[in-house]
Amino acid sequence: MFHDGARRRSVALLTTGVLALPAVAACGASEEGNVPAAAQDLAPTPRDLVANGSTLTWAIDAVPGTLNAYQADADTGTTRVAGAVLPALFTLDDKGRPQANPDYLESAEVVEREPRQVVVYRLNQKAVWSDGREIGAPDFAAQWRALRGKDPAYWTARNAGYDRIAKVERGKDDLEVQVTFDKPYAEWRSLFTPLYPKDVMGTPDSFNDSARTTLKNTAGPFSLKKVDRKSGDITLVRNPRWWGDQPKLDQLVFRKVAPKNRTKALTAGRVDLAQVAPGEAERISLARRDKGAKGPLAHGPGAGRTPADALMSWAVAHGTEQEAAESEQLAREQTREAVVAYAAEQKSLGAYEVRKALEPSFTQLALNGADGPLADERVRRAVARALDRKELAETVLKPLGLPAQPVGSHLALAGQDAYEDASDALGSQDTAEARALLAEAGWKPGQGAARPKNAGASGEPAEGAEGEEAVGDSGNEDRPGDDGGEYIVGEDDGKSGARGGPMLPGAVAAGQGAALWRQADVVARQDGDGKTEQGAHAQQGGPPGAYAPKGTAAPKESESPGAEGAAGPLAKDGLELTLRFVVPSGAGSEQLRAVADKIAEQLEKIGVTTAMKKVPSSGYFTDHVASGQYDMALYSWPGTAYPATDGRPIHAKPVPAADGSLNVAQNYTRVGTDRIDQLFDQAVGELDDGARKKLIKEADARIWAVAGAIPLYQRPELVAARPSVANAGAFGFATPRYQDIGFLKKGAKPGKQDRKSGS
Numbered sequence: 083m084f085h086d087g088a089r090r091r092s093v094a095l096l097t098t099g100v101l102a103l104p105a106v107a108a109c110g111a112s113e114e115g116n117v118p119a120a121a122q123d124l125a126p127t128p129r130d131l132v133a134n135g136s137t138l139t140w141a142i143d144a145v146p147g148t149l150n151a152y153q154a155d156a157d158t159g160t161t162r163v164a165g166a167v168l169p170a171l172f173t174l175d176d177k178g179r180p181q182a183n184p185d186y187l188e189s190a191e192v193v194e195r196e197p198r199q200v201v202v203y204r205l206n207q208k209a210v211w212s213d214g215r216e217i218g219a220p221d222f223a224a225q226w227r228a229l230r231g232k233d234p235a236y237w238t239a240r241n242a243g244y245d246r247i248a249k250v251e252r253g254k255d256d257l258e259v260q261v262t263f264d265k266p267y268a269e270w271r272s273l274f275t276p277l278y279p280k281d282v283m284g285t286p287d288s289f290n291d292s293a294r295t296t297l298k299n300t301a302g303p304f305s306l307k308k309v310d311r312k313s314g315d316i317t318l319v320r321n322p323r324w325w326g327d328q329p330k331l332d333q334l335v336f337r338k339v340a341p342k343n344r345t346k347a348l349t350a351g352r353v354d355l356a357q358v359a360p361g362e363a364e365r366i367s368l369a370r371r372d373k374g375a376k377g378p379l380a381h382g383p384g385a386g387r388t389p390a391d392a393l394m395s396w397a398v399a400h401g402t403e404q405e406a407a408e409s410e411q412l413a414r415e416q417t418r419e420a421v422v423a424y425a426a427e428q429k430s431l432g433a434y435e436v437r438k439a440l441e442p443s444f445t446q447l448a449l450n451g452a453d454g455p456l457a458d459e460r461v462r463r464a465v466a467r468a469l470d471r472k473e474l475a476e477t478v479l480k481p482l483g484l485p486a487q488p489v490g491s492h493l494a495l496a497g498q499d500a501y502e503d504a505s506d507a508l509g510s511q512d513t514a515e516a517r518a519l520l521a522e523a524g525w526k527p528g529q530g531a532a533r534p535k536n537a538g539a540s541g542e543p544a545e546g547a548e549g550e551e552a553v554g555d556s557g558n559e560d561r562p563g564d565d566g567g568e569y570i571v572g573e574d575d576g577k578s579g580a581r582g583g584p585m586l587p588g589a590v591a592a593g594q595g596a597a598l599w600r601q602a603d604v605v606a607r608q609d610g611d612g613k614t615e616q617g618a619h620a621q622q623g624g625p626p627g628a629y630a631p632k633g634t635a636a637p638k639e640s641e642s643p644g645a646e647g648a649a650g651p652l653a654k655d656g657l658e659l660t661l662r663f664v665v666p667s668g669a670g671s672e673q674l675r676a677v678a679d680k681i682a683e684q685l686e687k688i689g690v691t692t693a694m695k696k697v698p699s700s701g702y703f704t705d706h707v708a709s710g711q712y713d714m715a716l717y718s719w720p721g722t723a724y725p726a727t728d729g730r731p732i733h734a735k736p737v738p739a740a741d742g743s744l745n746v747a748q749n750y751t752r753v754g755t756d757r758i759d760q761l762f763d764q765a766v767g768e769l770d771d772g773a774r775k776k777l778i779k780e781a782d783a784r785i786w787a788v789a790g791a792i793p794l795y796q797r798p799e800l801v802a803a804r805p806s807v808a809n810a811g812a813f814g815f816a817t818p819r820y821q822d823i824g825f826l827k828k829g830a831k832p833g834k835q836d837r838k839s840g841s
Contacts (some may be wrong), residue, residue, distance in 0.1 A: 118497030119485045119796060122176050122814035123437040125807065125832035129327065132824040134807045140810075141347060141356035143412060145311050150293040151276055152229060155241040158266050161315070162336055166318055166820040167300040168276040169209070169217060178442060178498040178815035180271040180723050184324040185209070186217070188257075192270070197725035198248065199263040201270050208325035209258055211279050211301045219252040220261045222274060226250045226261075226805055235286035242727045243273050266767040268726040268774050271809050277301075303329045303821040313336025330824030341670055348802055349430040355810055356802045358436070359670050360482060363800040366374045369432035379428065383420035418481040434802045437811030438482060441799035442721035445478075445674075447681065447792040450713050451753035454746075455525075461791035462753070463508065464519035465661075465714075468688045469681065470511045475795035479682055482798050489793035492733065493725035493786045494777055497815065500725055500778055505793075507783035516688045525652040525659050527689070652689040660691040668699030674716055676685070677794070681714070707750050717750075718797055721815070725778050726765035733785050735759055753790025800807040808832055 146159035171187055172180040182190055186209050196199035209217045227233070231241030248264040261270075279299045282288055292298075295304045303326065304318035317334040320329050345362055347353050368381055379385065387395075399410040447469070449462045456462050471488035479486040490503025491497065507633045509515065652659040665671070665678045667803070675696075682692035692714075697706055707715050722728040731747040737752030739745040746752055761781035768774040785791065799812040809822040826832065 084702040092560065101710055116255070118177060118440070118814060119487055119495075120438075120814070121372075122439050122816055123801075123812040124809055125803070125805075125811060125826075127808035127826060127830070127832045129330065129822055131332045131827055131830040131832075132822065134330055134333055134824075135332050136825055137335060138810075138823060139335045139337050139353045140808065141339040141344065141353045142336045143338070143341060145309065145314055145316065148294040149241050149297050149306075149309075150278070150282070150289070152238050153290075153294075154237075156239070163297075163306065163316060163318070163583045164276045165302075165818060166304040167297060167302040167306055167321075168278065169301050170275045170817065171203070171277065171815035172271045172275055173819075174723055175663055175813050176497075176814055176816045177720060178495065178721060186277075190271075190768050191299065192769065195266070197410070199266045199270075201261045201263075201771065202253060203259040203261070203274075204253075205257045205259065207323070209301065210227045210323055210325070212305055212321060212323050213299050214323065216256060218324075219250065219258050220260045220276060220280045221283070222261070223250040224280035225274060225278060227281040233286065233292075237286075237290045239668055243267055243269065256381060266769055268766055268769050269727045272727055290404065297505045302328075302737075304334055307333075312372060324821075327821050329821040332825070334820065344802075345427065345431075348434060349427045351367070351430065351433070354804050354807055355631065358679055358800050358802045360673060360798070360800065361711070362802065363430065363436045363482070366431050366434050366436050366802055369428045370435060372428065373432050378421070379425060382424040382428070384417045385761050388589040389674060433530075433804065435805050437801045437803050439799045439812035440479075440484060440495075441797040441812075441813040442495060442815045443718045443797045444495060444721065445716055445718045445794050445797055446492075447794060448712075448715045448717065449753070449790055449792070450710060450715075451788075451790050452710055454713060455661065456713055458523050459788060460519045460523040461525070461659075464516040464523070464688060465513050465685060465690065466789045466792050467516040467519065468684050468690070469792060469794075470684055471792070473684075474677055474680055477677055478795055479780050479798060482800070486795065489796055490655055491782050492791060492793055493722075493729045493782050495721045495815075497830070498723070500775060502779050502782075504786055507786040509788060513687055520652060520659070520688060520690075524654045525689070526654065528651040528653045565657050569818060585692075658691060659689065660693050661685070661713040662693045662695055663714040664697055664702070664706045665716070666699035666702040667696040671699060685723070710746075710750070710752065714795075715750075726762055729778075729781070730759070730762040730766070730810060733758055733791075749790075751790035753788050755784065755788060758784050758788075762784070 086099055093479050093630065140162070142155070142159040142162060144159060146157050146163065147155040149163055150156065151159055151160050151164045169186045171190065174181050175181050175202045184206065186206050188204040188206055192199060193202050203222070205217060211217060217353055226244055226247050229238055229241050229244040230247065231238070231245050246263050246265045246267045248262045249261065250261050255425055261273075263270075278293065279301070281299055282293045282297075295309060300306060302323065302423055303324050304319055305321040307317045307319045308795055309316050318334040318336075322333060337347075337353055339353060339356065341359065343359050345365070348356060348358075348366075357521065368379075372379060395410060395414060399407055399414055401407050449456045449465060451457050451459075451462060456465070472486070475486040475488050487496065488505075490505045494500035494502075539631050586617075617797055663682065665675050673695050678694065682694065685692055695712075703717060706712050706815045707717055719732065732749055733754055734747050735756060735758065736744045736746040736749060736752050744752070761784070763773050765777035765781065768777060801811045801815065803811050804825075806825045808824055808826050810818065
């Protein structure tokens with residue numbers, strides 16, 4: 083996996099179901115914290131047991147709009163192609179750590195820190211472009227000039243890191259490249275991966291256009307043979323000038339298969355490798371289990387019918403009511419056809435197996451703090467404290483047999499060196515304290531006017547909401563009152579409206595604001611000798627009335643009668659506390675909607691009413707999340723090996739733009755502080771690994787404390803693969819090593835065996 087910041091941070095991932103806070107005891111790094119929550123699943127096989135030759139077909143969602151990874155419309159397909167055909171100076175291992183790639187580098191190191199940081203790259207002397215020219219300083223210099231952000235003629239998506247470089251020059255010979263920085267840059271390993279040739283990066287015209295549809299000059303184990311947009315195939319072939327381990331495959335084909343068409347493609351045998359949704363993974367597992375079984379399948383169309391159902395159907399089909407009989411006979415015939423078709427599909431799906439791991443990305447609950455109830459930090463904290471994140475993780479991951487631990491960091495994932503659980507800066511699930519925070523914010527039991535059905539975050543009708551068509555949702559069409567794709571949890575879903583359990587008095591919550599910031603300081607800033615730096619929150623400001631003497635604590639839940647029951651509806655200034663929860667309606671989003679329903683149930687216990695709004699998946703992110711037309715939303719961010727670089731635009735404090743609008747970068751929650759920005763700025767320039775890790779942890783603790791984004795769970799990575807496919811599947815953090823991917827030799831079995839040769 084490249085550090086593809088253009089793709090990674092220009093848009094967030096729609097969480098489809100594949101589908102991005104307790105009294106503080108500082109959580110130090112543990113041995114477990116540096117172990118991935120789930121191992122990669124690749125059928126790892128020594129190269130000498132992988133057959134030479136043949137073609138592997140790998141499903142991608144779409145033919146990429148560009149093959150230039152540094153343009154805004156680059157996507158996963160762009161990354162896959164670039165990874166196989168272009169230089170990657172650093173790749174990621176299974177723990178998400180950057181590792182120098184010996185195919186291109188003999189060494190890369192910081193040789194000077196004062197007066198300026200200098201990095202020297204020593205290149206592999208065999209490394210050449212497909213036109214025969216050596217990879218060298220001219221390529222590095224051209225990429226720096228294109229991406230540094232000084233020439234607006236280059237249509238780049240990002241310039242992070244490149245904007246800190248003062249010069250790029252040849253070293254003591256052609257194999258050495260020297261990069262001098264104007265400002266220190268700790269995450270310099272993120273640069274020049276992928277590396278494009280100077281003929282792509284050299285001019286704005288070539289950068290903007292020449293690499294969108296083809297890559298004529300490459301330097302990876304494969305070369306690009308053809309991009310067929312009509313058929314949807316991107317064909318790669320062995321690079322005849324490749325100097326490293328020779329690819330096991332003759333051809334690697336990336337084939338366009340939309341997620342909704344994956345089952346059809348698998349049953350037709352059109353792909354060898356494809357990421358799948360949980361429902362498809364379950365069908366493949368059942369197909370393998372049922373191999374050799376006799377009789378009808380115990381799942382699929384008609385499998386849920388009881389003997390009584392069958393008898394009733396027969397009676398109606400053979401009854402005297404002609405119209406009813408004909409309708410039932412047609413339905414029975416359609417069911418028989420569906421059973422036959424399903425059985426045939428299952429037989430074909432039995433040719434695959436499911437490889438699973440945790441994807442290097444996480445799903446978060448975003449709370450829009452721009453305006454409305456969630457503009458109050460206390461309300462956001464209350465929502466966060468109401469969540470049982472363990473239960474939410476189990477909803478998605480437990481049925482898949484994957485570890486279901488909540489994510490404890492916004493900036494790293496379990497297994498990475500930077501990962502430390504800083505959620506203690508906000509606090510664990512606590513219904514009583516959540517209610518107390520709402521009481522302190524002025525939300526009291528009582529009836530109020532509902533916010534408009536099509537309200538945006540502020541409670542005013544959203545732009546373009548008038549006349550919005552109802553959106554069908556196969557996962558929720560049985561909900562009563564499904565008006566315009568929206569329903570009110572607890573009212574329109576048939577649940578009892580009775581809500582017991584008193585609210586805690588406002589005085590109880592008075593100390594929680596100050597205590598919370600003290601907790602963030604303890605978690606983030608405690609050093610090795612146990613000393614802490616005081617007064618960090620004094621720079622921040624905070625909600626009026628949210629402070630109390632140190633040591634003030636909320637009563638335990640057990641002291642509040644009915645704490646586990648549903649709270650009564652809350653109101654303030656005549657308005658009911660209702661939060662608009664936007665969810666995608668399309669196929670493949672079933673698990674996300676299940677998580678949203680769980681969240682709504684948990685919030686109901688503290689008196690928060692949830693208005694679930696189903697919108698088309700195609701516009702879910704751009705039309706609602708990015709534009710701020712939501713109170714709550716679920717989406718995912720990819721993980722990163724470079725948290726100081728990639729974390730800042732996601733959590734930066736929004737600033738006014740010249741035209742009067744708000745520039746949010748990628749901070750779609752609109753929640754941030756000056757101190758968080760300062761910590762990122764310090765971390766990105768801190769060359770000492772230990773000091774940088776402390777800064778990252780403090781930034782993460784403060785992000786938890788402001789409660790704009792609540793990490794929930796790491797996403798599942800489910801891949802359908804032919805059992806004979808070797809060294810590919812659920813990669814987890816690791817960058818694919820394309821030259822090792824292939825098919826097992828006849829009689830060979832995958833496994834971590836000692837290499838006998840590099841053949």
